[in-house]
Amino acid sequence: MKISMFHLMPYRDLPADFERRYGSVWVDPPWWELADAERVGQYYNWTLDELTFAARAGLDGICVNEHHQNAYGFMPGPNLMGAALARATQGLDVAIVQMGATLPTTNPPIRVAEEYAMLDCLSGGRLVAGMPLGSPMDANFCYGIPPIEQRERYYEAHDLILKAWQAKEIFAWNGKYTQLGMVNLWPRPIQQPRPPIWVPGSGSLSTWEFAAQHGHCYCYLSYYGSAFAQKVMDGFWEFVAGRGLDANPYRAGFLQLVAVSETDARAEAEYEEHIRYFYAKSLHIGAEYYAPPGHQDYRSLVNSLTRLNRNQAEMVGQMRDWRFRDFVDNRFVIAGGPATVRDQLREAIQNLRVGNLMVLLHIGSMPHELTLKNIELFAREVYPALRDTWDDRWENHWWPERLRAKRQLVGARG
Amino acid sequence: MIAPARAGVDERRLTLWQDQVQTQVLVAGSGPPLVFFHGPWGLAWDAFLDALAERFTVYAPHHPGTTPGDPDGVRALDTVWDLVLYSYELFDALGLEAPVVVGHSFGGMVAAEVAATAPGRVRRLVLISPLGLWRDDAPVRNWMALKPDALAAAAFADPRGPLVAQVLGGASDEGVDERIRRTWALACSGKFTWPIPDRGLSKRLHRVSAPTLIVWGRQDGLAPPIYAEEFAQRIRGARAEVVDGAAHHPHLERLDPVAPLVANFLAG
Numbered sequence: 277m278k279i280s281m282f283h284l285m286p287y288r289d290l291p292a293d294f295e296r297r298y299g300s301v302w303v304d305p306p307w308w309e310l311a312d313a314e315r316v317g318q319y320y321n322w323t324l325d326e327l328t329f330a331a332r333a334g335l336d337g338i339c340v341n342e343h344h345q346n347a348y349g350f351m352p353g354p355n356l357m358g359a360a361l362a363r364a365t366q367g368l369d370v371a372i373v374q375m376g377a378t379l380p381t382t383n384p385p386i387r388v389a390e391e392y393a394m395l396d397c398l399s400g401g402r403l404v405a406g407m408p409l410g411s412p413m414d415a416n417f418c419y420g421i422p423p424i425e426q427r428e429r430y431y432e433a434h435d436l437i438l439k440a441w442q443a444k445e446i447f448a449w450n451g452k453y454t455q456l457g458m459v460n461l462w463p464r465p466i467q468q469p470r471p472p473i474w475v476p477g478s479g480s481l482s483t484w485e486f487a488a489q490h491g492h493c494y495c496y497l498s499y500y501g502s503a504f505a506q507k508v509m510d511g512f513w514e515f516v517a518g519r520g521l522d523a524n525p526y527r528a529g530f531l532q533l534v535a536v537s538e539t540d541a542r543a544e545a546e547y548e549e550h551i552r553y554f555y556a557k558s559l560h561i562g563a564e565y566y567a568p569p570g571h572q573d574y575r576s577l578v579n580s581l582t583r584l585n586r587n588q589a590e591m592v593g594q595m596r597d598w599r600f601r602d603f604v605d606n607r608f609v610i611a612g613g614p615a616t617v618r619d620q621l622r623e624a625i626q627n628l629r630v631g632n633l634m635v636l637l638h639i640g641s642m643p644h645e646l647t648l649k650n651i652e653l654f655a656r657e658v659y660p661a662l663r664d665t666w667d668d669r670w671e672n673h674w675w676p677e678r679l680r681a682k683r684q685l686v687g688a689r690g
Numbered sequence: 691m692i693a694p695a696r697a698g699v700d701e702r703r704l705t706l707w708q709d710q711v712q713t714q715v716l717v718a719g720s721g722p723p724l725v726f727f728h729g730p731w732g733l734a735w736d737a738f739l740d741a742l743a744e745r746f747t748v749y750a751p752h753h754p755g756t757t758p759g760d761p762d763g764v765r766a767l768d769t770v771w772d773l774v775l776y777s778y779e780l781f782d783a784l785g786l787e788a789p790v791v792v793g794h795s796f797g798g799m800v801a802a803e804v805a806a807t808a809p810g811r812v813r814r815l816v817l818i819s820p821l822g823l824w825r826d827d828a829p830v831r832n833w834m835a836l837k838p839d840a841l842a843a844a845a846f847a848d849p850r851g852p853l854v855a856q857v858l859g860g861a862s863d864e865g866v867d868e869r870i871r872r873t874w875a876l877a878c879s880g881k882f883t884w885p886i887p888d889r890g891l892s893k894r895l896h897r898v899s900a901p902t903l904i905v906w907g908r909q910d911g912l913a914p915p916i917y918a919e920e921f922a923q924r925i926r927g928a929r930a931e932v933v934d935g936a937a938h939h940p941h942l943e944r945l946d947p948v949a950p951l952v953a954n955f956l957a958g
Contacts, residue, residue: 299837417835422884424764424877452768564837568884570877574761577873581866 280337284349300562333655337371376406385433424570495529502624526631554640614657719743727797732875844911907936
């Protein structure tokens with residue numbers, strides 16, 4: 277089992293009436309009304325400190341990702357954060373999990389190949405190379421990619437990056453979206469033939485097919501927890517079996533919100549407002565930004581409209597009045613005392629058959645000290661009970677080779 | 691799929707662009723040939739086309755990718771240049787050397803590009819709320835980024851009228867097939883308009899030689915009527931008509947006087 281801390285780097289101090297006063301947390305929230313650059317500088321530093329703390333506390337990896345024009349999580353340059361984290365974790369056996377630089381919006385895409393190679397060199401071969409397609413808010417609305425082209429651009433960028441890492445000779449790339457006459461990457465990654473690749477997704481068949489075809493790890497990133505994810509992950513494993521691939525749990529990643537305190541009651545008292553903030557404010561995304569026409573290819577469009585899948589906007593609307601217990605009972609958030617969190621997380625890992633778990637230990641408006649407490653309790657009271665899962669039978673081919681052995685258990689503050 | 695609503699409308703199916711694009715063309719009426727390029731929400735036979743069919747043989751092709759059964763047709767065309775050359779193949783396949791051409795919104799942009807690239811292929815030109823130009827002081831709003839109410843208010847002078855559901859969809863009894871059709875039509879036209887519907891037409895528009903009529907709705911909240919002037923200034927001898935009581939769909943919102951205005955101009 278490999279467990280990494282994920283951080284979104286959200287704005288932590290949105291006004292109480294944010295979701296009533298403003299149409300969306302993404303794309304068009306007004307910076308000058310809502311945000312303060314000095315405070316944002318503090319958030320970036322806290323974020324780096326919290327992830328570094330998680331690394332010192334003994335977790336296996338630390339994750340950042342890329343988003344734009346929002347108060348939900350705004351690391352427009354995830355590799356800037358990754359560089360600081362690689363430096364701060366020198367000498368620790370912790371993976372730098374970039375989830376990551378968005379392929380269709382990085383131009384030319386060899387920029388991703390270069391920066392990931394830099395991070396791999398800088399970290400001593402500890403990089404996990406996430407390759408996200410990009411949300412419609414980021415790729416289409418903020419970065420101007422025509423929705424119908426996004427996937428095609430993604431596939432082309434992926435192929436170019438892999439070739440740029442591995443080619444022994446200088447080559448020309450005559451792509452539909454990128455033309456480069458002489459590709460000759462400096463530097464190349466330490467990990468050969470390439471760093472492990474994780475593909476984040478939201479359950480679409482075309483992403484499963486892509487991950488399977490290339491042998492990448494598929495990561496289901498959802499904020500609706502393990503119960504909601506069961507159908508998706510059952511479908512994924514059915515798909516994997518249908519492709520004749522082994523059922524190695526490390527093929528799959530999953531993101532879970534986790535909040536640990538000394539007891540269930542204390543968890544409720546400490547974390548409720550931050551969980552509610554996250555679902556009501558951080559996920560307050562204008563419905564018009566979720567699905568610009570063309571973001572789904574035709575078959576996925578037919579599939580989702582025909583099945584009448586509930587969209588995220590409807591889900592979030594329904595959760596507006598939820599209290600701590602609703603989030604916990606519906607397993608959106610795993611929160612409570614150590615025993616509760618251990619049991620529920622173990623059950624989720626087993627049920628979903630997930631080997632690469634990402635835990636969101638900073639949630640919404642959670643302040644710095646409480647975040648450190650959450651990380652410390654998770655690392656000390658929860659992580660040790662889960663870390664041996666799967667390893668009697670399976671090897672994690674999707675983890676940096678130098679880090680596949682177990683880490684020494686350490687204390688963060690010691 | 692949506693069958694043509696009117697009796698007497700034929701469906702012709704063409705295979706174009708080295709067999710990569712299937713194009714269904716709705717054909718009705720009699721008289722000189724007229725090609726109609728539809729807007730971003732897709733092609734549906736309507737009262738405006740009925741009115742034109744009284745005096746012309748109307749050919750209304752589906753934009754590539756929006757022909758029922760051929761959603762991938764759009765993948766064979768990447769740029770406006772591809773789309774324009776494809777359009778001449780379409781004319782050829784229909785046996786049309788130089789038809790009169792009418793285009794609405796996104797279809798107006800296509801019509802203008804077709805008339806600017808090979809001016810001899812368009813005999814007379816009518817552009818109804820065409821896209822294709824951009825002014826920083828009057829940005830065209832992205833119709834795919836608006837909430838339903840805001841879109842209705844921008845696109846129609848009467849945002850509660852029956853045309854809203856007819857064109858934009860969203861009626862409570864709307865079928866899944868209709869939603870799929872409309873969403874995919876937006877996706878396919880969006881390939882040539884996202885994020886800003888300006889692919890350089892301003893550099894080419896001076897080449898249009900066909901007598902041109904530009905029609906705009908005074909309340910157009912998507913592309914403000916100031917663009918009527920922009921188009922008229924760039925096309926030699928063009929005439930612009932701004933219609934009261936209409937927004938982005940003047941030909942439907944004010945069928946009369948717009949349909950006779952257009953038909954008379956084209957016959958002229």
